[in-house]
Amino acid sequence: MEKEAMEGHVNVMLPQENLRSDLPNGGIVLGHDKEISTLQEEISALRSRQRHLNRRRREALGKLIDLKGSIRVFCRVRPSISTSNIKIKSPVTVEQENIAVRAVGIKKDSSVDRVFDQESTQDDVFHEVKPILRSALDGHNVCILAFGQTGTGKTYTMVSCCLSSIEFKAISEIILSHLSFETANCLQEGTSDNLGAVPRAIQELFSHAAQDTSSTYSFSISMLEVYMGSLRDLLAPRQQPLFRSIEGNTTW
């Protein structure tokens, strides 16, 4: 029928399902008001369901935070970095939530929310951090910090990033243009497999924000170093301490 109509230049009424054209981007234009209004109804029903599920998710996350506590402590054991081939027995014994350290005849036990052993990966750590980010997007104040002696793996766990990571490239270029050589080196230590918690968190937040069409998000970033009583803005062009505490006196 369609073919005949074209050949004989006859105007015919096509069945409703034929009143549509496929767009190059895979979309479809429907030629009937009724179908459009049905789709609009479906979209608004889906939006309302999405709002309902989001509310339930926030409630569930709130309950989870109440159960697990709003402060969570993880302990990560850095693999030993040995320059010799002599194998020494690790002074650290770990279980899921306990860690024991033996040194000079003293044994010290600690309990935390989760212990990551020497073999743990950046993925394992981020898996525990991920739900907290969701909570940040829901409007809660969130802080993730690493604490430990020098050389214990704070930078590795938190910052290691890979400049070839597409999502992080733009932001890292801005950051790197401000950083000191030494800090920039730390930032560039990672590969795409071992990205630290910070670049992963940025990727995760951007990805959630891009998917959520019902809200507008604005992001800001700051990087500060607290070292030996000095506070340094790592993104400031001049690498001068903002604050220094000398023998109890505070100078600005």
Ligand SMILES: Nc1ncnc2c1ncn2[C@@H]1O[C@H](COP(=O)(O)OP(=O)(O)OP(=O)(O)O)[C@@H](O)[C@H]1O
């Ligand atoms: N989980 C790990 N797996 C492999 N290597 C690690 C791990 N954690 C740390 N390292 C390595 O150990 C070294 C010291 O780690 P890092 O620089 O992150 O320590 P830090 O706690 O930030 O030290 P500082 O306080 O002096 O800045 C680095 O060479 C890092 O690559």
